[in-house]
Amino acid sequence: MTRNAAVETSEHTVAGILRRIEEKTYTVGIVGLGYVGLPLIDTFYRKGFPVMGFDIDETKIDAFREGRSYIRHFSNEAFAELGRSDRCTLTTDFSRVSEADAILMCVPTPLDHHREPDMSYVEATVRTVAPHMRKGQLLILESTTWPGTTDELIRPLAEELSGLEAGTDFYLAYSPEREDPGNEKYNTGTIPKVIGGDGEDALNIARELYDAVISEVVPVSNTRTAEAVKLLENIFRSVNIALVNELKIVFQRMGIDVHEVIDAAATKPFGFMKFTPGPGLGGHCIPIDPFYLTWKAREFGINTRFIELAGEVNTDMPRYVVQRTVEALNIDRKAMNGSKILMIGLAYKPNVDDDRESPTYVLMDLYTEMGADVSYYDPYVPVIRPSREYGHWAGTKSVEWTEEEISQFDAVVIATNHRDIDYRQLAAWSQRIVDTRNVYGNADVPEHVTKA
Template sequence: MPADLAVIGLGHLGLPLAQAATAASIPTVGYDTDARIVAELRAGRLPPEGADGFTAGLIRRMVSAGFRATTEDAELGRVRTAVICAPTRLGEDRALDLGAVVAAARALAARLRPHTTVILESAVYPGTTEDLLRPLLESGSGLRAGQDFHLAYSPSRLDPGNRHHGLANTPKVIGGLTPACTEAAAAFYGRICEKVVRARGPREAEAVKVLETNYRHVNIALANEMAVFCHDIGVDLWDVLRCAETKPFGFQAFRPGPGVGGHGVPIDPNYLSYKGRSLGYPLRMVELAQEVNGRMPRYVIQRCATLLNEHGKSARGARILLLGVSYKADIGDQEGSPAREIASRLIEMGALLSYHDPYAAQWRVMGQPVPRADCLYEAAAAADLTVLLQHHRTYDLQGLAVKAQLLLDTRGASPTGAAHRL
């Protein structure tokens, strides 16, 4: 049966979309240039870098329901809707790397047919859909966006591990090149989402992603600065947060931590790499947030060294157990997790590291495997310092606090007085 939808890019964005579409009885083909990912999906197995919350059983159900994964771009010319879910990450120059979006656009353009609806979901700068994607599609296909085919942008709002909000019950923002483009995209998403929100255009929809992502980073940065400030003056930040979040208006609680990870990187439109120019000024708040959050791994190291020193031990030669190496609780995704930087710095200081994470059977830092603790409580009892970096539900912090010689809780998840908290 010919596919109705092509999902381009089968990573953390594309795979959940393909699953939701397949579950909604939309014939779906998934396109990816990585033959290894496609081979695993075809075999009913979860790729090593698959989306969180997915299991091999779920992949097999998708395949049995008609989902097909392919590396053949010819498949892209047989669908009515194509959604680009290519990954975009910050490069060393802090500019988003749009190379995967460009590659996806070129592959699609060569096969694009009239009346197809093309939607971009990747995190991009405002203007990317019109100024980068549109020319690539038009020049490669000979078709005109808004006349011969529909073009729109819809920011992804996936929250890995969220048990209450998924793709279906999270409102979907859509901004089309023309009103007809917006309605074509809305007709597609209306088949898998409960609510569709229409933006004025693609630039507004793209800016929604910038605002939502930066909102998270800026507010976490404020919480992180408060954590350092409160520790220095002897104030229990976690009690402050408990009280502050009772305010029924004008306040939303964000919690500090050892750093900020995840795929939603802070976006500063000052770095418009695809145009080779900048606005001439940065989003100062975003820069400051990045600076504050980027300091947190070093602050955690400082707290570790201080705690060890207060108990007559040095970081050099100390046995340190790290708990939770993913960027978010109850998932295995390590994208941007501060655990790796913290581990690297501890190793450089001469510490003897081990780790435990129910979602990571293996973990490598600086090219070397880190020993995994098989018996959590025995490992905590043997370690000079245990550091909670991510609070997975399986961790009994009350029990760990009893067993551990020293416990540093960077998430404020332990009972009051049971551990040293960030």
């Protein structure tokens, strides 16, 4: 084959892929059907694409087929529709990835016990998928990770196990997830999508694919840049949250309400962005992502002091809340040891059932270590699910929302401010409240409420 013929064949292949995307005959495979993968598969399906969902958890596949949602903000009806549609295939059989045209990997990237990146889920996914890849497929990682992951880990491993060459036989890209569970204003289809490709062809194909279902696509020069974008977003939030958390402690000692300060500062129409303090960081992004850059920066001989300091401040916040709880109990001449403590809110943020990395777990452990008897109430998390870090709480059930139940606790700690909770009722039923979320505002705070 002459060089010109090879170029023409390559162009024809890319052109054919782009045509199939335009015609919506291009099958999109999603690996990992959790808080990131689930919205993606639903978004592509709603826009008319054939979709395939892959997960190692058979119970998730069964839930789709039975119309039984395992994520609160997705309805049973939406699950049932996907489960019975001819355009949707759901399976634990990863040999079938060869049937998909695009493979989008949406798997966890946690930290290990040394606070270093745990890439075992990503690597295991590539090892499972790559042997079944075929020519012409598009492989995309959506998991948050350190800059260079696509180049240094995904590409060589996929090439080795598939026997294919990136850029020639298959196409590789990176597009960070930007999910915000429970956000009523933005969803997968309306949040701008950042994309970096391993070469121009990969970028063009990935851009066309996402452009078919998402309102705005933001291409960047390469995969490393796209990986860095997500880290910057969450480092920015981590640092600013750390700032207001530290100011909360300072202002509390000065007798100043930090929330009143923040609200007044937020009236400035320029040069200020509002962040609010809390009992610590939670979720799958902000407590974890900054340390991916910290870890990678050490390879280049750089210490990310600002990022690490913010991490220290945010990590210490649960201990501040515990100290304020001790002070609140002292008002009633009670010790932490032997007291009954009720946590309000197990999810890491309001109005969702996502409890990953929730600071409530840290608080529960700290109270227990001090001899307290700890329970929780959360209408979104009726039973604690098994997890790697907090498996010792698995199976614990939320208490009932009754005056008889709530009134027996020596202190109630508001860790997550779900809107479905009647806080006036809570104040009427409770002996002592520690409010870490300012649910009672800056004025007319009940006398038995301690802000933390």
